[in-house]
Amino acid sequence: MTLHTTLSIDTSAGLVPDVTSLLDPILVAEVPPLLREAAWLTADLPEAVALDLARSMVHLAARTAWAAQAPDLPLRAFPASVDDRGIPDPAYAPEKAQDLARAVGRLAGLGTVAQATSTLGALYTSLLPRPQRKAHGVYYTPPTLAALMTERAGEAGIDWHRARVIDPACGAGALLLPTLERMLARLADQPAGHVLDEIGRRLRGIDLDPVAAWIAQVGVDMRLAPWCRQTGRPAPRVAHAGCGLAASAEDGCYDLVLANPPYGQLRLDAATRARFAQSINGRANLYALFCQRAVELTRPGGALVLLTPTGFLGGEYFAALRRYLATEAAPLSIETITARKGVFEGVQQETVVTTCRRADGAGEGGQGHVEMRALHVGSDDVVVEPLGLHLLPAAAGAPWLLPRRGSQHAIARAMGTMPARLADWGYEVRTGPVDGSDRSREDCAGTAGAVPMLWPEAVSAQGLDWPRAKRGRSAWYRATGQEMKLVTRPCLLLQRTTALEQPRRLVAAVLEVDLLQSHGAVAIENHLNILAPVGPCPAVPLEVLCAVFNSVAASEAFRCLSGSTAVSAYELRHLPLPDPAALVPLSALVAAGADPEAIEAECLRLYAGDLPAAEARPGQDAAIICRGWAARRPAHRGWVPKDVPAPGRTLAPALDPKLFGKGPAAPAATLGDDLVGRREYGLGICLSFYGYC
DNA sequence: ACTGGTCCCTTATTGGTTAG
DNA sequence: CTAACCAATAAGGGACCAGT
Numbered sequence: 001m002t003l004h005t006t007l008s009i010d011t012s013a014g015l016v017p018d019v020t021s022l023l024d025p026i027l028v029a030e031v032p033p034l035l036r037e038a039a040w041l042t043a044d045l046p047e048a049v050a051l052d053l054a055r056s057m058v059h060l061a062a063r064t065a066w067a068a069q070a071p072d073l074p075l076r077a078f079p080a081s082v083d084d085r086g087i088p089d090p091a092y093a094p095e096k097a098q099d100l101a102r103a104v105g106r107l108a109g110l111g112t113v114a115q116a117t118s119t120l121g122a123l124y125t126s127l128l129p130r131p132q133r134k135a136h137g138v139y140y141t142p143p144t145l146a147a148l149m150t151e152r153a154g155e156a157g158i159d160w161h162r163a164r165v166i167d168p169a170c171g172a173g174a175l176l177l178p179t180l181e182r183m184l185a186r187l188a189d190q191p192a193g194h195v196l197d198e199i200g201r202r203l204r205g206i207d208l209d210p211v212a213a214w215i216a217q218v219g220v221d222m223r224l225a226p227w228c229r230q231t232g233r234p235a236p237r238v239a240h241a242g243c244g245l246a247a248s249a250e251d252g253c254y255d256l257v258l259a260n261p262p263y264g265q266l267r268l269d270a271a272t273r274a275r276f277a278q279s280i281n282g283r284a285n286l287y288a289l290f291c292q293r294a295v296e297l298t299r300p301g302g303a304l305v306l307l308t309p310t311g312f313l314g315g316e317y318f319a320a321l322r323r324y325l326a327t328e329a330a331p332l333s334i335e336t337i338t339a340r341k342g343v344f345e346g347v348q349q350e351t352v353v354t355t356c357r358r359a360d361g362a363g364e365g366g367q368g369h370v371e372m373r374a375l376h377v378g379s380d381d382v383v384v385e386p387l388g389l390h391l392l393p394a395a396a397g398a399p400w401l402l403p404r405r406g407s408q409h410a411i412a413r414a415m416g417t418m419p420a421r422l423a424d425w426g427y428e429v430r431t432g433p434v435d436g437s438d439r440s441r442e443d444c445a446g447t448a449g450a451v452p453m454l455w456p457e458a459v460s461a462q463g464l465d466w467p468r469a470k471r472g473r474s475a476w477y478r479a480t481g482q483e484m485k486l487v488t489r490p491c492l493l494l495q496r497t498t499a500l501e502q503p504r505r506l507v508a509a510v511l512e513v514d515l516l517q518s519h520g521a522v523a524i525e526n527h528l529n530i531l532a533p534v535g536p537c538p539a540v541p542l543e544v545l546c547a548v549f550n551s552v553a554a555s556e557a558f559r560c561l562s563g564s565t566a567v568s569a570y571e572l573r574h575l576p577l578p579d580p581a582a583l584v585p586l587s588a589l590v591a592a593g594a595d596p597e598a599i600e601a602e603c604l605r606l607y608a609g610d611l612p613a614a615e616a617r618p619g620q621d622a623a624i625i626c627r628g629w630a631a632r633r634p635a636h637r638g639w640v641p642k643d644v645p646a647p648g649r650t651l652a653p654a655l656d657p658k659l660f661g662k663g664p665a666a667p668a669a670t671l672g673d674d675l676v677g678r679r680e681y682g683l684g685i686c687l688s689f690y691g692y693c
Numbered sequence: 694a695c696t697g698g699t700c701c702c703t704t705a706t707t708g709g710t711t712a713g
Numbered sequence: 714c715t716a717a718c719c720a721a722t723a724a725g726g727g728a729c730c731a732g733t
Binding site for chain 1: 694695696697698699
Binding site for chain 1: 725726727730731732733
């Protein structure tokens with residue numbers, strides 16, 4: 001099988017040419033403790049005071065950094081709308097605040113310009129009051145990811161020599177600076193005045209926060225200082241304060257839109273809802289609006305690179321966004337960021353980088369394929385794990401079934417051709433109707449009309465365990481004229497919220513007839529899903545359904561479709577299932593009470609077993625790029641495997657504790673040893689991408 | 694009334710450090 | 714060296730809110 005890639009990774013050039021040089025180890029080591037200290041300063045202050053202090057400190061830090069980088073040029077004026085009077089209230093350790101700000105500014109002034117702005121941005125975000133930060137989704141892009149995003153833009157065909165680029169939510173300029181860098185590289189031989197003109201004409205950032213936009217602009221000013229000196233002109237205004245969602249005269253003019261927009265649920269007024277009707281349905285999220293906005297800004301044939309939560313890949317409330325993107329700006333590649341934590345400070349959101357091309361009406365036949373990758377983001381590197389090409393579902397708005405990990409490649413492929421859904425198996429899904437948090441009901445154990453109440457903790461792969469209920473929860477429910485809430489027939493119960501980190505996303509147990517017979521009915525709490533037979537005789541028996549849903553294969557299949565911690569009824573209805581006719585061997589195993597491993601193996605076969613082995617693996621021509629390793633360990637410099645290493649090759653233990661665990665260096669091991677799950681052998685895990693370990 | 698998504702909080706666990 | 718303690722992290726439950 002040839003894994004044709006529209007966006008091949010250029011291994012010879014390296015993934016992120018300037019990342020390692022951009023990340024001065026001194027800064028990497030010394031800045032975070034200062035930022036933590038800074039966060040303490042504002043943690044307990046009233047919001048307005050904290051905001052004031054944050055802005056003052058950033059101003060001071062920027063002044064310090066500027067003095068180091070361009071002492072001969074004037075620093076751009078602080079936004080007039082924000083009060084500039086130094087550290088505001090002496091009561092809150094002002095000297096310490098000033099010292100901190102200067103210290104951060106000095107460190108920022110040491111590194112490259114991109115590093116300086118990202119450091120200033122990080123200072124700002126760590127000082128911002130939490131409510132403010134959350135309300136506006138202020139989480140700036142780490143430099144490694146920003147570099148990767150501009151790299152993707154290049155792969156999507158952006159010509160940095162003439163491209164017009166905009167970031168409608170630019171924050172402190174994390175994406176503007178790498179873009180500027182690429183533009184400058186192409187303008188190297190041009191007269192200085194022309195360079196300034198070109199940058200001013202072709203690069204633009206917008207942010208709601210005038211101080212953030214100012215930091216971004218100061219970064220641009222710093223970078224353009226040499227050209228300014230030559231011409232005696234100031235740098236052009238690139239970053240503007242304003243609302244990135246507002247329509248402008250420049251819609252459809254940009255060759256590239258780069259954005260890590262803010263996230264967060266919204267309450268929309270009717271006008272805004274109508275304005276973004278194409279891309280939102282149900283409960284809207286801010287980033288969906290920015291996605292539509294990004295498409296509107298892009299010219300036909302132009303490219304978009306967006307960093308968003310994964311939720312839109314499968315969630316019900318993002319069906320309109322999926323439909324919109326599929327028709328207006330089909331994704332070329334989707335790259336899931338595997339770590340939920342540690343990439344964005346204080347965020348538990350699972351995120352994804354999507355590269356799209358704006359439709360140009362030229363009838364791009366045969367589209368619908370997406371290049372999937374997983375990104376393992378370290379503190380100063382990104383490891384790219386190729387997951388192959390995958391087809392988007394033809395049905396508009398349907399969840400996109402895409403692998404998030406290498407191990408899901410085969411299952412994701414197979415799912416694309418599986419036509420059956422739960423409805424075809426003879427089942428419907430609904431959420432448990434009883435609100436267990438309703439404390440108005442007293443414990444009714446043993447009273448008349450009381451029926452068993454089933455909570456999530458009663459459901460496990462081992463079966464149903466009633467009257468199990470956690471502390472403070474009643475295992476009984478008194479039906480008070482709401483008998484329609486009760487379940488009277490056997491069904492499958494499935495936990496409704498499971499963490500992404502859990503080994504299994506799907507946890508199911510059969511509600512047997514005996515519990516129903518002894519009590520007449522049971523109540524199902526809201527955090528369980530109910531999979532109930534539609535007719536008297538479903539195409540697949542309950543026990544077989546249970547076996548499939550409890551299998552690792554089904555859990556992995558579900559992971560390919562879900563983006564949030566919820567196991568929603570919507571997603572369950574869309575989960576591809578094997579043809580009922582193919583379930584004969586599994587039914588026999590279940591009926592015979594076969595051991596779990598045999599059942600597990602059969603479920604895996606049902607999902608992925610029919611694929612040839614070659615297809616079950618991600619592309620062998622793919623590359624893994626491990627810049628951070630090379631940077632820290634000279635012995636490993638240049639270790640960027642371009643092809644599959646032979647079994648028997650000696651592996652070094654992992655060198656990046658952030659990525660692959662801590663502890664003393666492990667001894668070298670031989671490829672082919674059982675290295676799976678051994679975190680000290682990061683390389684071993686890398687090689688598992690190739691299907692070797 | 695029902696459903697879905699997300700955030701936050703509590704609890705359990707783990708890993709690391711230090712006193713005895 | 715062991716036990717106790719503490720901090721950080723993971724897991725999972727609960728609450729809340731908004732849309733249908």
